[in-house]
Amino acid sequence: MQLVFQSRAMLKVLEQARRFARTGATVLICGESGVGKELVARMLHTESPRSLEPYCRVNCAALAESLIESELFGHEAGAFTGALTRRTGKFEAAARGSLFLDEISEVAPTVQGKLLRVLEEAEFERVGGNDLLPMQARVIAATNRSLAELVDGGEFRADLFYRLDVLRLEIPALRDRKDDIPILAQHFVERFRGDSLHGVRGFKPAAIRRLADYHWPGNVRQLRNVVHRACVVAEQDLIDEADLKSLETHVADEHPVSLPFDSMSLAEIERQVILQRLEHCRGNKTAAAAALGVTAKTLRNKITEYRRLGYAS
Numbered sequence: 213m214q215l216v217f218q219s220r221a222m223l224k225v226l227e228q229a230r231r232f233a234r235t236g237a238t239v240l241i242c243g244e245s246g247v248g249k250e251l252v253a254r255m256l257h258t259e260s261p262r263s264l265e266p267y268c269r270v271n272c273a274a275l276a277e278s279l280i281e282s283e284l285f286g287h288e289a290g291a292f293t294g295a296l297t298r299r300t301g302k303f304e305a306a307a308r309g310s311l312f313l314d315e316i317s318e319v320a321p322t323v324q325g326k327l328l329r330v331l332e333e334a335e336f337e338r339v340g341g342n343d344l345l346p347m348q349a350r351v352i353a354a355t356n357r358s359l360a361e362l363v364d365g366g367e368f369r370a371d372l373f374y375r376l377d378v379l380r381l382e383i384p385a386l387r388d389r390k391d392d393i394p395i396l397a398q399h400f401v402e403r404f405r406g407d408s409l410h411g412v413r414g415f416k417p418a419a420i421r422r423l424a425d426y427h428w429p430g431n432v433r434q435l436r437n438v439v440h441r442a443c444v445v446a447e448q449d450l451i452d453e454a455d456l457k458s459l460e461t462h463v464a465d466e467h468p469v470s471l472p473f474d475s476m477s478l479a480e481i482e483r484q485v486i487l488q489r490l491e492h493c494r495g496n497k498t499a500a501a502a503a504l505g506v507t508a509k510t511l512r513n514k515i516t517e518y519r520r521l522g523y524a525s
């Protein structure tokens with residue numbers, strides 16, 4: 213994945229990242245959601261002396277408390293019900309490479325304590341095991357919430373924060389580095405051109421102005437999705453202001469989701485949102501996927517799964 217930028221602000225951050233990459237010290241990457249923290253984490257790995265070793269990522273927000281320990285440290289066979297075989301955790305899998313702990317603020321207090329111990333002692337045990345394994349990986353953590361505020365509020369351990377916050381990279385929000393908008397927008401046009409009917413190759417000046425004036429609460433991820441949608445709906449080879457309608461509706465969508473949420477599972481809510489979107493896009497899966505911010509393949513897989521589960525659509 214290529215990091216695209218031309219602003220001075222990003223140039224400075226990336227110069228700093230390159231310097232940090234050469235060290236083995238823990239790095240904390242801070243910045244709003246969608247600013248590119250994961251891309252920077254990868255760069256810290258690829259530009260480091262560890263680049264030929266593994267790079268492993270754990271999304272701390274995506275795992276239940278009971279699973280995260282085994283994901284991080286692995287487990288022995290029989291460690292708990294369902295642990296049939298030994299599992300290698302990410303600390304072990306990362307070996308002498310880099311371990312990226314994404315959304316570190318979401319780690320539960322018990323796991324925070326265990327992480328602290330591992331970082332302090334550079335050793336860990338698999339869940340249910342007795343062997344002490346050396347921690348050799350370089351840790352990179354990222355957060356879109358202020359850890360200092362979470363520490364003040366008693367939600368994040370101060371000692372773990374200081375352990376992680378050895379070298380800090382602050383990735384600025386897209387609205388604070390507007391010079392990056394045109395070059396990123398063009399980059400995404402090239403990436404999503406294949407989904408356009410008319411071989412989209414760029415923007416009309418009014419469209420670029422509209423992109424540059426917008427405040428981008430969802431940062432580069434939102435820009436990517438807006439450009440993807442624009443590529444799909446554009447009726448000529450240059451994206452027009454009218455193709456950027458999703459900017460007005462991104463937050464307050466034109467079809468607000470109004471479902472009886474209380475009685476529905478998350479999976480069912482997701483299915484309903486997908487159905488509504490497909491209906492809105494008259495069954496066009498590429499357009500629906502772009503509007504939902506997922507790839508067409510992800511959408512197709514979900515639809516196949518619904519059919520497998522016996523839903524008509």
Ligand SMILES: Nc1ncnc2c1ncn2[C@@H]1O[C@H](COP(=O)(O)OP(=O)(O)OP(=O)(O)O)[C@@H](O)[C@H]1O
Pocket residue numbers: 213214215216217243244245246247248249250251252314355356396399432433436
């Ligand atoms: N400078 C950039 N050049 C090219 N693509 C970028 C850049 N910054 C972000 N992106 C793209 O934007 C999307 C979001 O980036 P990424 O996942 O790295 O953000 P993040 O800060 O880790 O977000 P979150 O906090 O939500 O996990 C990705 O598709 C990524 O490839």
